[in-house]
Amino acid sequence: MTLTIAIVGSAQPSAHRVDEYLQASRLAIDPRGVQIELDLTPGIALAEAIIAEIDRNRDGSPSADEQRAYASLVLHGLEVAVDGRPLPVQLGSIRFADNDAMRRGEGTIQVQASVTLPDLDIGAHQLRFRNNHHPHGSVYLANALVPESDAVGVTAQRRDPDQRELTIDYELRAVPAPSTVAWLLASFAAASMLSVFLIAAVHPVTALKTWRARRKPGLLR
Amino acid sequence: MRPPARIAPIIGLAYVLAIAAADRPQRGAASSTASHATASDATARIVASAQALLATLDDAGRARVQFPLEGPQKTRWSNLPSGIFQREGLRLGDLTPAQRSSVMSLLSAALSRDGYRKVTDIMRGDEVLRTTASAPGRGPGAGQGRGGGGGGPVTFGEAEYYLAFVGTPSVTEPWMLQFGGHHLAINLTLAGRQASMAPSLPAAQPASYTVEGRTVRPLGNENDKAFALINALDDTQRTQAVLGYRVSDLVLGPGQDGRTIQPEGIRASALSAAQQSMLLDLAREWAGITNDAFAEPRVEEIRTNLPQTYFAWSGPTTNGSAAYFRIQGPTLVIEYAPQRGIDHIHTIYRDPTNDYGAKFTRK
Numbered sequence: 001m002t003l004t005i006a007i008v009g010s011a012q013p014s015a016h017r018v019d020e021y022l023q024a025s026r027l028a029i030d031p032r033g034v035q036i037e038l039d040l041t042p043g044i045a046l047a048e049a050i051i052a053e054i055d056r057n058r059d060g061s062p063s064a065d066e067q068r069a070y071a072s073l074v075l076h077g078l079e080v081a082v083d084g085r086p087l088p089v090q091l092g093s094i095r096f097a098d099n100d101a102m103r104r105g106e107g108t109i110q111v112q113a114s115v116t117l118p119d120l121d122i123g124a125h126q127l128r129f130r131n132n133h134h135p136h137g138s139v140y141l142a143n144a145l146v147p148e149s150d151a152v153g154v155t156a157q158r159r160d161p162d163q164r165e166l167t168i169d170y171e172l173r174a175v176p177a178p179s180t181v182a183w184l185l186a187s188f189a190a191a192s193m194l195s196v197f198l199i200a201a202v203h204p205v206t207a208l209k210t211w212r213a214r215r216k217p218g219l220l221r
Numbered sequence: 222m223r224p225p226a227r228i229a230p231i232i233g234l235a236y237v238l239a240i241a242a243a244d245r246p247q248r249g250a251a252s253s254t255a256s257h258a259t260a261s262d263a264t265a266r267i268v269a270s271a272q273a274l275l276a277t278l279d280d281a282g283r284a285r286v287q288f289p290l291e292g293p294q295k296t297r298w299s300n301l302p303s304g305i306f307q308r309e310g311l312r313l314g315d316l317t318p319a320q321r322s323s324v325m326s327l328l329s330a331a332l333s334r335d336g337y338r339k340v341t342d343i344m345r346g347d348e349v350l351r352t353t354a355s356a357p358g359r360g361p362g363a364g365q366g367r368g369g370g371g372g373g374p375v376t377f378g379e380a381e382y383y384l385a386f387v388g389t390p391s392v393t394e395p396w397m398l399q400f401g402g403h404h405l406a407i408n409l410t411l412a413g414r415q416a417s418m419a420p421s422l423p424a425a426q427p428a429s430y431t432v433e434g435r436t437v438r439p440l441g442n443e444n445d446k447a448f449a450l451i452n453a454l455d456d457t458q459r460t461q462a463v464l465g466y467r468v469s470d471l472v473l474g475p476g477q478d479g480r481t482i483q484p485e486g487i488r489a490s491a492l493s494a495a496q497q498s499m500l501l502d503l504a505r506e507w508a509g510i511t512n513d514a515f516a517e518p519r520v521e522e523i524r525t526n527l528p529q530t531y532f533a534w535s536g537p538t539t540n541g542s543a544a545y546f547r548i549q550g551p552t553l554v555i556e557y558a559p560q561r562g563i564d565h566i567h568t569i570y571r572d573p574t575n576d577y578g579a580k581f582t583r584k
Contacts, residue, residue, distance in 0.1 A: 017560075022470060026480065104375065106305045139469040146481040154483045159466040 017043035017105045021050070021134050024141040029127060029170055030149045034115040036089065036129075038074065044105035046137060051099050060099075067096050071111045077133030080115050083125055087115045120172055124155070127168040135164070142166035151175040260414035263330075263514035264392050267411065270330040271390035271398070274323040278311075282320075286311045290388030295397060295577055298406040299475045300422050300567060304375035308401065314380025324384055331398055331409055336510030342439035343405045343423060344379050349430045350403075351378030377403035395582040404567075406475070409511060410578030416515035417580070419572035422475065423510065426565040440566050443557060446503040448540035450532070453496055454487070459538070461487035468535040468545040471558045471569050481573045484549040486533025497527055504548055507555050507570040526550045 020043045028035040042050040054070040055062045062070075071094045080087050092114055097107030131140060140163040144154050147170075156169040275283055288294035288309070299306040313321055329337050381402045388396030395412040404424035410417045425439040438444070454462055464485060472482055489497055504523050509516045523530070529551050536544030536559075543559035554571040574580060 020469070020561075024470070024472070026482070101305060104305055106301055139467070141468065141470060141472055143472055144483040146483055157483060157485060159464075161466050163466050163468075 017041060019043050019045040019137060021046050021138040022141070023131055023133065023138050025129065025131060025166070026143050026145050027127070027129060027166070027168065028145040029147050029152050029154070029168065031117070031120075031151045031172060033117050034080065034127065036078070036080075036113040036115065038109075038111040038113070038131075040074065040109040040111070040133075041107065042102055042105070043137075044103065047099075047102040047105065047107070050134075051102060054096070055099075062096065062099070067094055070109075074109075074111055074133045075113055077131060078113070079128070079130040079132065081128045082117055082120070084128075085118070087117070089113050089115055122172050122174050124169065124171055127170065128165070129168070130165040132164070138164075140164050144168045144170075149175075259514040260416070260518075261392070263512045264411050264413060264416070267327070267330045267398070267512070268390045268392050270323070270327040271386065274320070274327055275390075277317075277320045277323050282311065285309075286384060286386055287389070288385055288387045290396060290582070292387070294385060294399070295387050295408075296478055298399065298401050298408060298420075298422070300404055300406065300424050301475075302375050302377035302403040303381050308383040308385075310383040310385030310399065312380070313382045313384075327384075327398070328400060331512055332407075333509055333511060333513050333516055336512075336516075339423060339439055339510060340400070340405065340407065342437050343425055344382055344402070345432065345437065346425055346427055346430055346439055347377050347381075347403050347405075348379040350426055395578060397577070407510070408577065410582065412578060412581040415578070415581045416511060417572060417575045417578040418508075418511040418515070418519075419570055419576045420478065421507070421510070421570045422568065423507070423570070424567045426560075428564045428566050440557075440568065443503070443506045443568065444566075445540065446499065446506065447534075447546050447557060448538070448544070450496065450499045450503060451534050451538045451544075451546070452540075453499060454492075458487055458491060458496075461491065462532055462534050463538075464533055464535045466535065468547075468558065470560070471556045471567050472547075473554055473556060473571060474567065474569050478576060481554075482549075484531040484533075486531040486547065486549075488528070489530045489532065489550075490528040492532075500530070500532055500548065501527065504553065504555060507568070508553075510570075523550065523553055526552055 022039075022041040022043075024039040024041075026037045028037075051062070052058070053073070054066055056066055056069070068091070071091055075089045075091055078089050080089055090113060092112035093110075094112070095110040097109065099107070101107030129142060131142070142159060142163045142165075144157055144166070147154065151173050153171045153173060154168055155171055158167045158169075159165060275286070278286065294309060297309065299308075311320075311324070313324065316324065325341075328340060332340060382405065383399075383401060385399040386396060387399060388394070390396055390398075393413050395410060398407070398409045398411070400407045401422075404422075404426060406420075406422040407418065408421055423440065428440060428444075429436060429438045431437065451459065451462065473480060489500055492500065501520065501524055505516075505520055508519045508523060511519070527550070530553065531547075531549045533547045533549070534544060535546070536542060538544065541563065543561075543563045545556070545558050547557075548555040552572050552574050554573060555568065557566065557568045559566055
């Protein structure tokens, strides 16, 4: 088929991210800590500057140490606080896209980090997360993941208009420990079995009384 | 004993309702059986089309299209063009016209009429982009030639779509039909009468183009139905639906398998019946891409979960503006994310409980 084609509107040449640094954060809260996943994707126009920040000796090949140093720099820009109490962020695993992919605006730096939470009371708490890394030219996504633990329930999320800052209201709930649950189940099973024995013990007597009553004169049909 | 005259109508009504209730499971079962038969027929037609395609290939072609069910290919997909992301499988540009026709027949069997149109409109849009625009970081003329994978030349257009079978096409056993390229990833997992098209990524750039005088908007229905819905909400509802922050990209795009974000926006239970219908009709734009035999039960599942489903919006509410929206329920995540304007759209369709057919492929 012969195509006669024209783009309508303001089509731009393949509009992959150009002059923005996309920083996507996902936070998973459990009773003991917070897992933070960061995906950092520099646009084409920013790639060389970011690569230069990573490849400090300018040898064209970022080393593992240089990558780890950059990830530490990223974490240095994070603020995490629970109930107003600032908490340190520990670096976990990192994964860097190659420089060519970053130069095309599609290479992502993945950083995993964690925060250890202090012992918190059952009830309402608030986690505040702020990303100050590379504030100029960055766009942000920040989201709470649905907690895997039944002991945690997210009740609200609030953000600033750019999503640099995310405040998560959550509840810490009393969830029976597995051993408690097992104990309760065992108790229930034992009580059920005892009931069965009691019924079995009582039932023959009841049946016998009924039989005797039926043998009384006047009650026979 | 005869019932008093005044309660007789009540008893009569109860009798009618009881008969209706007793009849309902039977009719449901009959309908379900019919739907099973239809779904099984659809799978049989898809498998027959897949086998017809395989018959047109030589040994090398068959080896190229076939992947093990539990290998890495299952989750290897992207919205990115070749050269940035390396796809595996049969490349359309390497096929003979007859083989390419077999691929399109297979897609026609696997997808609904609207779904097939959407997929081909996205592919044609990518060809428009190739012939009229530059590739990322390259001058005019980019998009030509063969994609070399990561580090190779950036390549897109109608020739740069790939087909793969993950698992062996079967009318009973699980397998997956993968089809994708720049701005498109279809992952259709089939297992007998069951199917899941999650996760899939229909996207578009340009979002509007003309072919032989006809305007084509691959994701136009999605855009227009969403704007109609947000504008059908009253002020109170809109306050709940509209997020007070900018969302510049997909949150659960490629590489985000297995993650579930906390839902936000307005809960569908706070919508009127008419607004709920509009929301369901919007979700159908994604759920209905697959063959009708699989789409209908999927839409019913979404309808059942509607009270626990949320609709969230970020951006202006005037059609023609760039606005992000998300539909999220127990078995559904849909995101629609314009990329720096209205002419480049990314979307994602997921089922947190059944991505890659997890429900029916789990051992």
